[in-house]
Amino acid sequence: MGRRPVRSMSWARLVRPAEKAELSAVCSLPGITPRQVRELLTRFGSAAEAWSAVTRGNSSGVADRERMSQWASWSADVEPRERIAGFQRRGVELLALGEPGYPRLLSELDYPPLLLYHRGTLVDDTLPCVALVGSRKATPYGLEASKHLAADLACAGVCVVSGAAYGVDSAAHLGALESRGRTMAVLGCGPDVAYPRSHARLLRDIVSEGAVLSEYPPGTPPLKHHFPARNRIIAGLAVGVVVVEAAEGSGALITADFALAADREVFAVPGEIFSPNSRGSNDLIRNGAAPATSAADILDALGLVSAGPERPAADVSLQPPLPLTGPGEEALLDAVTAGFSEAGDISQRAGMPLHRAIAGLSRLEVAGLVRRGPGGGYRATRQGSARK
Numbered sequence: 149m150g151r152r153p154v155r156s157m158s159w160a161r162l163v164r165p166a167e168k169a170e171l172s173a174v175c176s177l178p179g180i181t182p183r184q185v186r187e188l189l190t191r192f193g194s195a196a197e198a199w200s201a202v203t204r205g206n207s208s209g210v211a212d213r214e215r216m217s218q219w220a221s222w223s224a225d226v227e228p229r230e231r232i233a234g235f236q237r238r239g240v241e242l243l244a245l246g247e248p249g250y251p252r253l254l255s256e257l258d259y260p261p262l263l264l265y266h267r268g269t270l271v272d273d274t275l276p277c278v279a280l281v282g283s284r285k286a287t288p289y290g291l292e293a294s295k296h297l298a299a300d301l302a303c304a305g306v307c308v309v310s311g312a313a314y315g316v317d318s319a320a321h322l323g324a325l326e327s328r329g330r331t332m333a334v335l336g337c338g339p340d341v342a343y344p345r346s347h348a349r350l351l352r353d354i355v356s357e358g359a360v361l362s363e364y365p366p367g368t369p370p371l372k373h374h375f376p377a378r379n380r381i382i383a384g385l386a387v388g389v390v391v392v393e394a395a396e397g398s399g400a401l402i403t404a405d406f407a408l409a410a411d412r413e414v415f416a417v418p419g420e421i422f423s424p425n426s427r428g429s430n431d432l433i434r435n436g437a438a439p440a441t442s443a444a445d446i447l448d449a450l451g452l453v454s455a456g457p458e459r460p461a462a463d464v465s466l467q468p469p470l471p472l473t474g475p476g477e478e479a480l481l482d483a484v485t486a487g488f489s490e491a492g493d494i495s496q497r498a499g500m501p502l503h504r505a506i507a508g509l510s511r512l513e514v515a516g517l518v519r520r521g522p523g524g525g526y527r528a529t530r531q532g533s534a535r536k
Contacts, residue, residue, distance in 0.1 A: 287393065
């Protein structure tokens with residue numbers, strides 16, 4: 149897919165790691181914009197001098213009088229280094245642009261985050277990262293594809309990067325975790341904020357095997373405009389971005405655009421032609437993105453050699469078929485593989501009462517032969533299809 153060159157960031161030289169506490173305070177001023185942060189750094193030459201000017205109410209030319217007064221009032225109650233120490237007591241570390249350990253690829257962006265707040269351990273530059281992104285309202289196909297690709301990539305020694313959202317993102321993290329691989333989640337809120345709340349356990353697991361990171365300080369809520377900015381970090385960390393499943397206008401396509409702007413490879417998983425959830429990802433392929441039908445497609449295109457233990461091949465013919473012992477399970481699996489997805493339709497096709505069909509489908513799900521999607525419908529897994 150056609151790519152554009154990365155432009156240099158001359159103003160990034162104004163970031164001094166020794167002044168990251170002051171820089172964090174400047175970036176956290178109420179209502180401040182990224183443009184105003186850059187203007188303060190440019191005008192005063194360093195974060196320490198910019199912070200000093202703010203505390204004196206002397207940031208004219210960057211903000212109006214009312215905003216300057218608000219900043220001066222807020223700064224009166226803030227001691228930058230104690231503020232950072234408080235973050236660390238909560239398990240959040242801070243890394244400044246240019247500081248050892250800051251991801252090299254991320255620093256190449258037009259507008260890299262000046263600061264990274266993180267829990268867990270950021271991967272170093274010796275471990276390549278691949279991002280998997282896609283729909284929050286993923287289909288069962290998208291969830292299975294994301295989890296499978298992430299597991300294989302993790303087994304190959306790749307760190308899987310995503311955004312910890314519902315759908316494709318969480319499936320990617322789970323695939324990496326279940327393969328005992330590395331994964332990093334980039335949030336559009338503070339690194340200590342569980343968003344969505346139901347992913348609190350997932351985020352804890354990610355911290356144990358990688359990192360949860362953000363350019364926003366602890367306690368920052370998930371605001372709508374944070375997420376496109378978050379997507380540029382996902383793209384910037386990775387040598388390649390895989391769009392697993394994306395509708396037209398999906399945020400995953402924004403991540404793909406950032407990847408192209410940063411001279412990174414873009415892949416897309418081919419989707420069902422009748423599924424609205426696949427229109428965006430299929431359009432990417434039509435416009436030149438490399439199709440990703442396996443982890444090998446991605447690894448080969450990126451020139452990566454497997455650095456981890458090989459995962460058993462996904463070919464279900466290598467796995468012994470599980471016995472179907474429950475009453476009517478053969479008929480239920482027949483109905484599902486024939487294309488029936490709703491429990492009521494499956495029970496009619498199999499010729500059994502609905503309550504028996506639901507019980508049988510639950511047994512098939514435990515056996516790994518069918519999977520229940522977010523909408524409540526059932527579909528056969530690869531193993532279930534092979535069994536028939």
